[in-house]
Amino acid sequence: MRNGNSTESGVNPNVSVDCVIFGFDGEKLKVLLIDRGQIIEDEDEKSYALPGNLIHNDENLDEAAGRVLNELTGLHDIYLEQFGSFGDPNRLTKEEDSLWLKSIRAQPDARVITVAYYSLIRADQFELHASSFAKEAFWHDIEALPNLGFDHREIIDSALKELKFKSKYQPLGFELLPEKFTLGQLQKLYEAILNTELDKRNFRRKILKMSFLVPLKEKQIGVPHKPARYFTFDKEKYQNYKSNDFYFTL
Amino acid sequence: MRNGNSTESGVNPNVSVDCVIFGFDGEKLKVLLIDRGQIIEDEDEKSYALPGNLIHNDENLDEAAGRVLNELTGLHDIYLEQFGSFGDPNRLTKEEDSLWLKSIRAQPDARVITVAYYSLIRADQFELHASSFAKEAFWHDIEALPNLGFDHREIIDSALKELKFKSKYQPLGFELLPEKFTLGQLQKLYEAILNTELDKRNFRRKILKMSFLVPLKEKQIGVPHKPARYFTFDKEKYQNYKSNDFYFTL
DNA sequence: ACAAAAGTGTTTAATTTACACCCATGT
DNA sequence: ACATGGGTGTAAATTAAACACTTTTGT
Numbered sequence A, B: 001m002r003n004g005n006s007t008e009s010g011v012n013p014n015v016s017v018d019c020v021i022f023g024f025d026g027e028k029l030k031v032l033l034i035d036r037g038q039i040i041e042d043e044d045e046k047s048y049a050l051p052g053n054l055i056h057n058d059e060n061l062d063e064a065a066g067r068v069l070n071e072l073t074g075l076h077d078i079y080l081e082q083f084g085s086f087g088d089p090n091r092l093t094k095e096e097d098s099l100w101l102k103s104i105r106a107q108p109d110a111r112v113i114t115v116a117y118y119s120l121i122r123a124d125q126f127e128l129h130a131s132s133f134a135k136e137a138f139w140h141d142i143e144a145l146p147n148l149g150f151d152h153r154e155i156i157d158s159a160l161k162e163l164k165f166k167s168k169y170q171p172l173g174f175e176l177l178p179e180k181f182t183l184g185q186l187q188k189l190y191e192a193i194l195n196t197e198l199d200k201r202n203f204r205r206k207i208l209k210m211s212f213l214v215p216l217k218e219k220q221i222g223v224p225h226k227p228a229r230y231f232t233f234d235k236e237k238y239q240n241y242k243s244n245d246f247y248f249t250l
Numbered sequence C: 001a002c003a004a005a006a007g008t009g010t011t012t013a014a015t016t017t018a019c020a021c022c023c024a025t026g027t
Numbered sequence D: 001a002c003a004t005g006g007g008t009g010t011a012a013a014t015t016a017a018a019c020a021c022t023t024t025t026g027t
Helices: A061-073 A095-104 A152-169 A183-194 A200-209 A235-243 B061-073 B095-104 B152-169 B183-194 B200-209 B235-243
Strands: A011-024 A029-035 A052-056 A081-086 A113-122 A136-141 A213-219 A229-233 B011-024 B029-035 B052-056 B081-086 B113-122 B136-141 B213-219 B229-233
Touching: A011 A061, A011 A152, A011 A183, A011 B011, A029 A061, A052 A061, A061 A081, A061 A113, A081 A152, A081 B081, A113 A152, A152 A183, A183 A200, A183 A229, B011 B061, B011 B152, B029 B061, B052 B061, B061 B081, B061 B113, B081 B152, B113 B152, B152 B183, B183 B200, B183 B229
Parallel strands: A011 A113, B011 B113
Antiparallel strands: A011 A029, A011 A052, A029 A136, A081 A113, A213 A229, B011 B029, B011 B052, B029 B136, B081 B113, B213 B229
16 A cells, blocks of 8 residues: 655655644634645635644654644744544545645655644734745634645544533633733633633633632723723643643533 | 655554553553563563554554554454554664564664554453564553553553543543443442542432433342442433533542 | 441532623723 | 723522441351
């Protein structure tokens, strides 16, 4: 069967990483996709992909994920969490995908298993700069995803499931949130992830009881309503919370 | 750097699977290890390993894990759950490990990332039959592990963490338990995993309220105390429970 | 008769849920 | 003045925690 010989120096032909970057714009959840710049005869057939690529032999998996994400989208210093590996032997066999692989890979038919990572960032706080084989990097609504290459739909579904799970069973990490935020924004984020509405008073009470949110003096300015107080994470207390396992009812 | 060329037909030189099989003997948690049969000058330096090996190019990861586990230990039809991938470039560089790899692998210096699986079974309900490069397969107490090759210590720690987490946040699956069991046995299992003592009455009330445990007519026989009723899982109700996410306070 | 684990309820404390009004700001 | 989201408390229902005695069997 298909198998990998190494010709690209230091690139491992059989192992890739893929990044599912969730973005929150204050209202809705998005995913970061790339356009591989293929020219397709039938426009409706156009497909997009997650930022991902083969690993190098001298880097570990986390490093590879960070590097690949940076190379394709310009994002850097994003906390990435591994959530699964996908290795169906047929995951690369869509017609379009294999054409595309032929155009960029030394061994386009090699068996590839991919290690998948996810993160959650503020969509509007990071600039995207597509490069390498990414013609464009852009946010797409998490509902109604476009055609995706490979098994990337499945990978996104799996990442979303993981994100939902994690958000209920442990607090969203400071890694995943902007330095300062209002409780309203935080609630909207949880609502977007869990796809439900939450009671404002109960939400605030519970999230504050955990006491790793610290109020800042700063408040919103220029908003056409009572300005909300900003909060930030106390990383130490947050770590304590994370190590004692606990549950979280919103 | 080290990189894989394929010479073993169909074997992928860069991707392996490792299985952390937890066994419960009614009292304590064990892990299934293999003896690779190395002759070591200094007996104290002897090291063991998890059952694991390279994948084939025509099988998916779950299949590979099942196959490899069977080849090395004789276990078959064990439900295996993927919980992480390990890919430090230096994970294969212990002196003894690389000697051993030279003796069994076509490309002993290839970069290998491993996809790890775990399971939990009754230690006394399965017969072990070591074969392939496993000279012996045996249960070892989870406390005080012996020297282990590669990064297998780290992989076991990670699996145990996952098992603890899962056991608190969703019920242990029927996949992981014998067909019939008493509530006392089930409680002992939870106590072994969580490494705590639980209140008998509270435990029974809570676990029964979930109602996927169904009482059988059958009771223990030959025990020198009041015989306990056997229970079994109702798989349908259990699946419902699993899909609605929920929490579980023991 | 004794040892050993099975089986069973109640009381108290903590947590969760549902719910409505005033406040500060920009336009 | 009005529209917008911020901010706040309480009562009722549910859930969690602590705790002790009787039962059934084998030896």
